[in-house]
Amino acid sequence: MATSERGPRxxxxxxxxxxxxxxxxxxxxxxxxxxxxxxxxxxxxHYFPGGKEQLVNEAVGWAGRYxxxxxxxxxxxxxxPTPSGLFAEMVRQWTDEYETAGFAGGCPVAAAxxxxxxxxxxxxxxxxxxxxxxxxxxATALADMGVPPERAGSLATLMISSLEGAILMARxxxxxxxxxxxxxxxxxxxxxxxxxRAR
Numbered sequence: 001m002a003t004s005e006r007g008p009r010x011x012x013x014x015x016x017x018x019x020x021x022x023x024x025x026x027x028x029x030x031x032x033x034x035x036x037x038x039x040x041x042x043x044x045x046h047y048f049p050g051g052k053e054q055l056v057n058e059a060v061g062w063a064g065r066y067x068x069x070x071x072x073x074x075x076x077x078x079x080x081p082t083p084s085g086l087f088a089e090m091v092r093q094w095t096d097e098y099e100t101a102g103f104a105g106g107c108p109v110a111a112a113x114x115x116x117x118x119x120x121x122x123x124x125x126x127x128x129x130x131x132x133x134x135x136x137x138x139a140t141a142l143a144d145m146g147v148p149p150e151r152a153g154s155l156a157t158l159m160i161s162s163l164e165g166a167i168l169m170a171r172x173x174x175x176x177x178x179x180x181x182x183x184x185x186x187x188x189x190x191x192x193x194x195x196x197r198a199r
Contacts, residue, residue, distance in 0.1 A: 008045045011037040016059035017066075019107035024122075025056055025115035032164055057126040058113055063108040064130025071137040083142055083194065084187030087159050091183040094167055095176045103171045109134075110164050135160055146194040155193055 006014060019028040030052055034041040048055045074089035075081050097105065109130045114122035137191035138156035143149050162182045169178035 001071050007021055008043055010041050012039055013058045013062050017056050017063050017108045017124055019103045020059055020111045033116045034112035057123055058128045060109050060112045060126045064133035067134040068137045081145055083143055083145055088183050090163055091179050095179050098176050151193055
């Protein structure tokens, strides 16, 4: 959905997520979010009576839902869905961004986790829920491709945690090497998890 099609509240949540991914929780102040969203500052208090904490938590929830919905798009882009193909598409989203726009952005859920997991209980809960919202569709997709259900959740966790770590390394190194490495090295392991019966 284009930014202009969002209502003012949605624009502010989206803006908070964008600021989180570039500068962490410190960058997602109420004034900065209002400016980024093109919204009157007073409207933040109206929509987010819980202040910055509520806004950050909602932005994290939005990011988790966004990532979860992308799984279906990634699968649709594959001529024949495979676990390695899904993971390659998940990685490609980031390599494409970094190669065209630079390394300024990361995952807003990871940023909020790093900044608030030990200090703000509601944000830690929001980040855990966001990761679950993302992991669930990945696990379902793996199971649909023939990965035994008892392994699908574990492999989804492996995929997402590997991707998140590679994003951090790519930003630190200003190089997509870590991303391409995890895609290449995990791909065979993921495909090997498909049972013979399902192939």
